[in-house]
Amino acid sequence: xxxxxxxxxxxxxxxxxxxxxxxxxxxxxxxxxxxxxxxxxxxxxxxxxxxxxxxxxxxxxxxxxxxxxxxxxxxxxxxxxxxxxxxxxxxxxxxxxxxxxxxxxxxxxxxxxxxxxxxxxxxxxxxxxxxxxxxxxxxxxxxxxxxxxxxxxxxxxxxxxxxxxxxxxxxxxxxxxxxxxxxxxxxxxxxxxxxxxxxxxxxxxxxxxxxxxxxxxxxxxxxxxxxxxxxxxxxxxxxxxxxxxxxxxxxxxxxxxxxxxxxxxxxxxxxxxxxxxxxxxxxxxxxxxxxxxxxxxxxxxxxxxxxxxxxxxxxxxxxxxxxxxx
Amino acid sequence: xxxxxxxxxxxxxxxxxxxxxxxxxxxxxxxxxxxxxxxxxxxxxxxxxxxxxxxxxxxxxxxxxxxxxxxxxxxxxxxxxxxxxxxxxxxxxxxxxxxxxxxxxxxxxxxxxxxxxxxxxxxxxxxxxxxxxxxxxxxxxxxxxxxxxxxxxxxxxxxxxxxxxxxxxxxxxxxxxxxxxxxxxxxxxxxxxxxxxxxxxxxxxxxxxxxxxxxxxxxxxxxxxxxxxxxxxxxxxxxxxxxxxxxxxxxxxxxxxxxxxxxxxxxxxxxxxxxxxxxxxxxxxxxxxxxxxxxxxxxxxxxxxxxxxxxxxxxxxxxxxxxxxx
Numbered sequence: 001x002x003x004x005x006x007x008x009x010x011x012x013x014x015x016x017x018x019x020x021x022x023x024x025x026x027x028x029x030x031x032x033x034x035x036x037x038x039x040x041x042x043x044x045x046x047x048x049x050x051x052x053x054x055x056x057x058x059x060x061x062x063x064x065x066x067x068x069x070x071x072x073x074x075x076x077x078x079x080x081x082x083x084x085x086x087x088x089x090x091x092x093x094x095x096x097x098x099x100x101x102x103x104x105x106x107x108x109x110x111x112x113x114x115x116x117x118x119x120x121x122x123x124x125x126x127x128x129x130x131x132x133x134x135x136x137x138x139x140x141x142x143x144x145x146x147x148x149x150x151x152x153x154x155x156x157x158x159x160x161x162x163x164x165x166x167x168x169x170x171x172x173x174x175x176x177x178x179x180x181x182x183x184x185x186x187x188x189x190x191x192x193x194x195x196x197x198x199x200x201x202x203x204x205x206x207x208x209x210x211x212x213x214x215x216x217x218x219x220x221x222x223x224x225x226x227x228x229x230x231x232x233x234x235x236x237x238x239x240x241x242x243x244x245x246x247x248x249x250x251x252x253x254x255x256x257x258x259x260x261x262x263x264x265x266x267x268x269x270x271x272x273x274x275x276x277x278x279x280x281x282x283x284x285x286x287x288x289x290x291x292x293x294x295x296x297x298x299x300x301x302x303x304x305x306x307x308x309x310x311x312x313x314x315x316x317x318x319x320x321x322x323x324x325x326x
Numbered sequence: 327x328x329x330x331x332x333x334x335x336x337x338x339x340x341x342x343x344x345x346x347x348x349x350x351x352x353x354x355x356x357x358x359x360x361x362x363x364x365x366x367x368x369x370x371x372x373x374x375x376x377x378x379x380x381x382x383x384x385x386x387x388x389x390x391x392x393x394x395x396x397x398x399x400x401x402x403x404x405x406x407x408x409x410x411x412x413x414x415x416x417x418x419x420x421x422x423x424x425x426x427x428x429x430x431x432x433x434x435x436x437x438x439x440x441x442x443x444x445x446x447x448x449x450x451x452x453x454x455x456x457x458x459x460x461x462x463x464x465x466x467x468x469x470x471x472x473x474x475x476x477x478x479x480x481x482x483x484x485x486x487x488x489x490x491x492x493x494x495x496x497x498x499x500x501x502x503x504x505x506x507x508x509x510x511x512x513x514x515x516x517x518x519x520x521x522x523x524x525x526x527x528x529x530x531x532x533x534x535x536x537x538x539x540x541x542x543x544x545x546x547x548x549x550x551x552x553x554x555x556x557x558x559x560x561x562x563x564x565x566x567x568x569x570x571x572x573x574x575x576x577x578x579x580x581x582x583x584x585x586x587x588x589x590x591x592x593x594x595x596x597x598x599x600x601x602x603x604x605x606x607x608x609x610x611x612x613x614x615x616x617x618x619x620x621x622x623x624x625x626x627x628x629x630x631x632x633x634x635x636x637x638x639x640x641x642x643x644x645x646x647x648x649x650x651x652x
Binding site: 021028037038039040043045046050063072077083087120123124125127128137139141144 | 447449458460
């Protein structure tokens with residue numbers, strides 16, 4: 001398959017962003033940056049058998065998620081996603097239609113954010129499909145939400161239910177079950193098609209000093225990263241952690257999913273206490289639910305504590321269980 | 327720059343480019359674009375067993391080349407390379423020191439261009455190592471060298487010897503041999519550590535309407551891409567094609583290497599005839615040899631013709647032979 005044929009089939013050479021000067025089809029793409037903004041860039045790779053399984057997710061869902069996790073990284077800086085590039089290593093076991101569907105899944109998501117595909121590479125490989133997405137966005141100068149911004153007194157918050165993605169994965173593995181098909185679909189979708197929180201990230205960027213991380217590796221891991229980058233102690237309260245009302249019915253692992261499950265792609269962050277009410281109200285007006293879950297308590301000890309019934313324990317940087325570890 | 331950006335700059339004070347606001351260590355990197363420039367972006371992937379073999383190239387050479395081929399794409403737009411991101415899919419057969427060496431090979435090359443590593447991803451895979459590099463550069467507004475810029479009357483040129491990389495690969499495969507160790511090293515280096523022609527690209531960008539392509543897939547392929555993008559006919563003369571004086575001694579395949587070999591990462595392009603002399607002299611003054619090899623003859627037929635002894639034949643878009651096809 002010719003890489004330019006493939007990409008030009010997808011792009012049709014029309015671009016959403018007027019700043020695109022040269023799109024797909026030359027040695028590189030060229031775009032014009034807006035003067036009042038800085039550029040944001042990140043890259044993420046998904047490997048078949050490790051980050052996705054073809055019997056769990058369709059090619060379209062795999063493409064969607066590969067782009068979504070990159071958009072989520074831009075959201076976690078408070079930024080606006082604008083462009084993406086895709087590199088695919090394709091084994092011979094994948095058919096051309098499947099690759100088209102994968103690009104289709106990315107394109108559908110990109111459309112929601114007026115993002116343009118600016119290029120990529122397609123190579124053949126012998127074993128597993130590997131998809132690497134580079135995403136480029138922008139952030140108003142001086143408005144980025146950095147991990148190092150947490151200060152004592154800040155409110156710690158998350159932007160949505162935790163553990164839903166891990167519950168969806170557990171359902172796919174038939175480790176648990178659920179009666180309602182609608183609920184089953186909800187949890188599966190949270191795993192297969194997570195929604196990057198660009199909306200909340202943008203609101204955060206207007207509040208000056210907000211530390212943000214997207215929940216890819218699990219709440220505990222993300223909060224530890226903020227604690228380390230800011231050199232602060234974070235305390236969160238177990239009873240404040242937002243979960244779907246039906247999550248607990250999925251079995252005893254729900255607490256683990258909430259703290260360590262990851263891949264919810266909600267945002268976790270800290271915001272100065274004095275602007276919390278305004279922030280909450282602005283989110284509410286935008287029909288976005290945000291949940292306070294604790295506080296930054298002091299400078300100097302980069303740890304996260306989980307409080308439950310007046311007892312505090314250290315929340316370690318425990319990672320996410322990939323497919324291959326099951 | 328606000329106070330927090332300053333703090334993050336001081337913590338990561340190893341960046342060459344002062345425009346880096348947030349480097350490695352947050353969800354994404356942030357840099358400031360210069361107002362009089364546009365941004366250039368491209369991505370290229372190399373797969374073990376297809377684009378490189380570990381018994382031919384050291385980890386350092388593999389890293390070098392993965393970055394070099396991306397810098398070459400930026401050079402082929404006339405641009406200045408500035409940043410790169412690296413995604414690695416690593417099988418368990420690779421040791422940590424080898425990965426370090428690979429990064430070292432990239433870092434050494436990046437240093438020459440004052441490029442900064444802005445992020446990346448590392449995942450495990452089961453089979454072959456796959457390295458994907460995203461490169462970001464800049465080009466003065468309106469100065470890019472596009473494939474679509476060729477016009478009848480333009481001089482066609484290349485920036486250095488052709489076929490040297492293919493000769494080096496052939497030596498690695500022991501398909502041919504050479505007495506002189508210095509010459510052997512020259513050809514091997516042209517294959518393993520090609521030098522991206524950022525210098526010539528920059529000069530080209532000052533000549534207004536220069537069509538450029540880097541020679542990754544072979545001269546015939548690159549010129550055909552320019553002919554197609556510009557909808558022109560290109561005629562080149564076999565006796566003008568620059569080759570290393572010793573190339574012909576490496577056997578009968580040398581003509582094939584020159585036309586279809588690829589991976590020389592020289593630049594091939596077209597430039598208005600009336601500025602050729604100035605361009606040639608400017609390159610000469612910069613100790614860069616450029617070689618005229620033909621002309622753009624007419625608008626309307628997107629073909630490349632090779633002239634030899636008053637006989638012209640169509641030069642097809644024949645590709646490069648990867649390792650696995652031997």
